Amino acid sequence: MKIVCIFCKSSDDIVKAGFRYNKSGQKQRYRCNKCKSFFVPNDGFWKMKHKPEIIAEACSCRKRGMPYNEVSKHFKEYDKADICPATAYNWVKKYGKVLRKFNMKQTPELSGKINIDEFVSKIKKRSSTDG
Ligand SMILES: [Zn+2]
Known part of the structure; x- marks a missing residue:
């Protein structure tokens, strides 16, 4: 790969620079000698x-009317993620908005339900353009 x-989109002078750790695991970090930046190549x-x-x-x-503090509890309860209500709010x-736009295109039988896969790809697209 x-x-x-x-x-800088250069691939000429990239060196490995240790690892970056987060909840989802360990990621290889690189350093670009051309622009002297550290980065972790991934999917955005x-x-x-x-x-x-x-x-x-x-x-x-949230769309189903759950308050933010309940959303936070929900994830803790099922041991899925440790998020605070402010994170959920953000x-x-x-x-x-992406979600609302997406839901408008859904057929009536599906309203209220979210096609997670498609939504995820929307978020991915959005966060990759965010920089
Ligand atoms: Zn660079």
């Missing part, structure tokens, strides 16, 4: 602490 710097999600599936579920819970704020 060819590693490309996420900043490397900056996020949580899986897109979790974000989609949080937005879904997600809904950031991705809620």
Whole structure:
């Protein structure tokens, strides 16, 4: 696999620079000697602490009328993620619009339910364009 710097898009002078750790595990970190930046090549999600599936579920819970503190409890209860109500709020704020737009296209029988896979791909697209 060819590693490309996420900043300058160069692949000429990339060196391994240890690992980056987060809840989803260990990720190889690289350093680009051309622009002197550290980065973790991935699918646009490397900056996020949580899986897109979790974000989609949080937005879904909220959409069903669950208060943010309940959303937070929900994830702790099922041991899925440790998020605070403010995090849930930020997600809904950031991705809620994407979700709403997406839901409008759904057929009536499916309303209220979210096709997680498609939503996840929307979030991925969005976060990769966010930089
Ligand atoms: Zn670079």
